Amino acid sequence: MPVPPNDARREVATDRAGLDEVDRAILRILAEDARLANNAIADRVGIAPSTCHARIRALRERGVVRGFHADLDPAALGLGLQAMIAVQLSAHTKQQIEAFVRDVPRLPGVVSAFHVAGADDYLLHVAVRDSDALRDFVLDHLTGHPAVRHTETSLIFAHLPGTLTGLGLAD
Template sequence: MARNSPKPEVPPLDDTDRALVRLLEADGRTSNATLAREAGIAESTCLVRVRSLRERGVVRGIHADIDPHAVGRPVEAMIAVRFGGHRRSHFEQFRDEVPTLPGVRAAYHVAGANDYFVLVAAESADALRDFVLDHLTSRPGVLHAESALIFESLRGQGTLT
């Protein structure tokens, strides 16, 4: 997971950048030739533009969307984690370590009554319970963890650009 530290300001996207982002968002495996054709630019220009989008952090990565059920992790949960005391070192350790744990799909540092939401996929309800006890509530500073089972997951289909 990327650390949310102050980032240099990204120059505004022009119409060509936005077209490339939309195309990559729809299918990250789109070939350079197809991207160039759809965006109405030369292939060499397209390579440079996509490389620039990556270097500027606009395109953070291209990855597979894996079905947790298909790989033996059918129990998904969103776990709300609340800290007590709010020591920076506890937050930093949590931020650095939790996203690397097996089954963690995402972690979100949020405002409100809870401090983090952790999206987890587990092999069973027992494995989920063990994950919470072994990897979340036992962490320094963690006061409370509450799991909400996910019955259905719908992926957004709207674009960001």
């Protein structure tokens, strides 16, 4: 159902992030299919293509939309084993943290890295060929890293993607 366009004669409710119903509709559509053409998004939302383009550009400039990415299947790329590796640093000096942050994203198999609070300092999502490759990754890249004190590896059996509800964008 099209969302009524933003009309200067009426107030449009916005949420805490400054998003109105049109922005939220655009974000829902982009989250479902970021390859959809601007004209198709505009048509589905019920706004002019030029307005849609300006809205998407503004969402990018504000950092709400960080980019447009392909959702790749690691198994289809020959990376049939995924894991989350909890990492504790040996010290929290600026030099060790900078070295770890510099090195980790470049390591083969790292899908993403999260700086977290709690007992662990980082969580690494990795995708590798098999259990031998996972063992080698931990031994070659983590336990030998001067900043790393301890690691704990959990295998990922299934990835259950979140919903738009989790981002507050559900209808």
